[in-house]
Amino acid sequence: MRITLLGGTGNIGEGLALRWAPKHDVVIGSRSAEKAEEAAISCESRLRTEGITCELYGEENAQAITHSDVVVLALQYQFAIATAVAIKDQLGGNAIVISPVVPMTKDGFLRYVPADKYGSAAVEIQDILSNNNVVSAFHTTPAARLIDLKDKLGLDVLVCGSEQPKATVMELIKDIEGLAPFDAGPLEASYMVESITPLLINVSARNRLKNSSIRIIGQSIE
């Protein structure tokens, strides 16, 4: 698959690029083609230090998303919204868009602040793109842990969206060793997942932890 990470340096985009590159065609997009290429080369060299040889591509955003099967908006809320508006016309009609986006504000402690009209960043992005293939995921996956290729993870990922694109994204999550996907409902349920991000940052700050995440502890139904 061709997977484009928009926002691929120092955050979850970089982590996903590193983890997916051995199995997929990974493209890092940026507003500057030069920056994108630098990021791709930096990922390649990081993978080489782990004994993994593979090629990543760096391209200007509009070019990067062309013919992509999956586009990840690995950007802060305001940039993610602006980028969704900017790429709307270039995006292929069947492309799956992954939103790990969380609108947050700080007021003593971190809060989740859903857009009034939409309830969640994922639904807002879906509306901007007029695309029913928006899938919400990776809100509780710490970027620093993904980027550290020696980290075995052991984390769960809650995924919201329509059934078909969600199934594809859940398979992509299984491609990353140490991550397990859980179906958390339609995209309209995304606000309940998005609000876990500020919650975990608050929990980290108050319990002397960093890179907090969650695991789902359930009992199997036979």
Place this chain on the structure above:
Amino acid sequence: MRITLLGGTGNIGEGLALRWAPKHDVVIGSRSAEKAEEAAISCESRLRTEGITCELYGEENAQAITHSDVVVLALQYQFAIATAVAIKDQLGGNAIVISPVVPMTKDGFLRYVPADKYGSAAVEIQDILSNNNVVSAFHTTPAARLIDLKDKLGLDVLVCGSEQPKATVMELIKDIEGLAPFDAGPLEASYMVESITPLLINVSARNRLKNSSIRIIGQSIE
């Protein structure tokens, strides 16, 4: 400590009664004194089958909360709100009130629906009681697992509230083997915890699980 569970049959109130009874004076409250006594006797007999002998008390709500250090509103949202209004005048000024309450609705999938004015059930209850000792906890603790005394749990509990009552509740959580408390911020952060309950019910339904809960996976800061 004298701990009163309002709503102590077949739900999280019963589970907490069973788990706290060996260490604390546990009172089960009900609108009917008879029902409350039956519930207390049923808990005693369940504990005896595990080789634990201790006494629980069953009293009508107003009586049950008198002189209590901690009152748990183990009730569905609408009953919790009505009960808060009803007990307001009998409740001691220093009593800690624990809210595991979650306003939910079903519309294809379960949603968290905060009261417009308050943002969370816990803040609404605090406002009704004019009590600054409301602490929000146990939203992700499955009742069925607490009630099963053979279950070793191994779950985390997110706790929101003012510092002093929250510290007391965190100690009470540690009194239950297999539960670990995490400070999740002030009561105003409770909505981010409350919304995990419907999320987990959705996750259970879609991933062939029951009694889903969470663990916090963080890295310690030295």
